[in-house]
Amino acid sequence: MQILSSSKASIAPVGNGYDTYRYWEIPLCGAALIAQNQYTIIPNNFENKKNALFFSSLKELKDILEYYFLEGNDEELLRIAENGRRHLLQYHTPQHRANYVIENIKRRI
Amino acid sequence: MKFIYITSIDEWMYPNIMKILKQFLKDVFLICDLRNEKDKFLSYLNKADATLIDHVTLNQPLFIKLYKYWLESPTIKVFIDDSEHPFLFDIIKNENLDIYFKRESLKLEYMFRLQHFIRALFSKYENKYFHFKWLSIEETIKVRKELTNKILPLPLTFYPMTKIKDREKIYSVSFISRLSPPSIIRVLGNYSSFSSRSKLAKIVSKIPRSFVYLSYSGAKNIYHYQISQFSQAILSVQQAILYLLIIICKYFHLQKLL
Numbered sequence: 001m002q003i004l005s006s007s008k009a010s011i012a013p014v015g016n017g018y019d020t021y022r023y024w025e026i027p028l029c030g031a032a033l034i035a036q037n038q039y040t041i042i043p044n045n046f047e048n049k050k051n052a053l054f055f056s057s058l059k060e061l062k063d064i065l066e067y068y069f070l071e072g073n074d075e076e077l078l079r080i081a082e083n084g085r086r087h088l089l090q091y092h093t094p095q096h097r098a099n100y101v102i103e104n105i106k107r108r109i
Numbered sequence: 110m111k112f113i114y115i116t117s118i119d120e121w122m123y124p125n126i127m128k129i130l131k132q133f134l135k136d137v138f139l140i141c142d143l144r145n146e147k148d149k150f151l152s153y154l155n156k157a158d159a160t161l162i163d164h165v166t167l168n169q170p171l172f173i174k175l176y177k178y179w180l181e182s183p184t185i186k187v188f189i190d191d192s193e194h195p196f197l198f199d200i201i202k203n204e205n206l207d208i209y210f211k212r213e214s215l216k217l218e219y220m221f222r223l224q225h226f227i228r229a230l231f232s233k234y235e236n237k238y239f240h241f242k243w244l245s246i247e248e249t250i251k252v253r254k255e256l257t258n259k260i261l262p263l264p265l266t267f268y269p270m271t272k273i274k275d276r277e278k279i280y281s282v283s284f285i286s287r288l289s290p291p292s293i294i295r296v297l298g299n300y301s302s303f304s305s306r307s308k309l310a311k312i313v314s315k316i317p318r319s320f321v322y323l324s325y326s327g328a329k330n331i332y333h334y335q336i337s338q339f340s341q342a343i344l345s346v347q348q349a350i351l352y353l354l355i356i357i358c359k360y361f362h363l364q365k366l367l
Contacts, residue, residue: 003280011309040213061312070316
């Protein structure tokens with residue numbers, strides 16, 4: 001967590017599954033989320049270049065890292081990181097998940 | 110309107126669950142901790158409009174009898190698959206189940222099919238060499254198709270155990286991950302994540318002031334970039350074997366699954 005909080009950006013790789021804790025941990029720690037494109041349905045997901053950065057190939061990841069860190073645009077990441085944290089707190093806290101479950105059950109009753 | 114959340118989640122996590130659900134507890138929510146309240150379970154069922162059971166609970170054979178009561182109860186029955194277990198259990202395909210909250214609902218049909226194809230290979234392999242038996246992949250596919258209109262996506266979230274502080278940004282980009290060692294035994298299970306993570310580490314490590322940390326099963330907390338490079342070579346051979354297997358299976362034996 002300390003490392004994530006001390007980073008301008010951090011990468012969330014997919015594992016044997018697609019959805020990982022790291023994906024949600026990074027924005028909460030105030031780093032810009034860099035993730036592989038999501039193949040799963042995430043209601044109110046992050047948006048590319050607005051509050052996260054997505055890549056679909058290693059070349060795209062290289063391009064992202066070069067643009068922000070080798071071409072001197074890393075200050076933009078602070079805005080993306082802040083937007084990411086705000087978005088997470090607005091839509092993706094454990095309380096939001098609990099509320100989502102309850103609301104969907106109510107619709108079935 | 111009353112909901113009951115039935116769980117046997119680990120004791121250390123229980124206070125966090127209580128905190129998360131605190132705002133709902135007074136009016137609509139009851140929590141039944143099966144570890145301590147097994148006797149109250151049936152009376153709880155009679156009081157509820159809807160009942161939720163999580164995967165953690167379902168995974169414990171000790172409670173299987175209780176689930177059978179649950180499935181016959183008149184409440185709305187909801188299952189939460191919180192850990193993306195690759196295989197569903199018999200109990201889940203019961204037609205009485207009303208809602209299935211699934212951690213990973215795939216967007217693309219071809220990805221869904223590919224995932225099942227890989228898992229078909231994996232389950233056959235595991236069933237042959239390990240003592241436990243999963244539900245067959247044929248049944249799993251059938252179950253998921255039947256449940257399509259009952260499945261709702263429920264992605265993970267993150268609950269910090271300690272307060273997160275704002276810190277000076279001393280690193281440009283970080284990549285912290287765990288590598289599962291490539292092996293012939295588990296090649297179907299971990300080849301993909303191992304391969305992609307070691308490649309990602311290589312790219313990130315070239316960025317100035319980056320932080321790369323790969324832990325490795327069997328040798329915890331060690332920066333294993335060199336090992337991962339070596340293992341990458343082994344993995345390439347394994348991948349070739351896997352692709353060959355997939356092609357053979359697709360055309361001869363497992364095609365019917367797709």
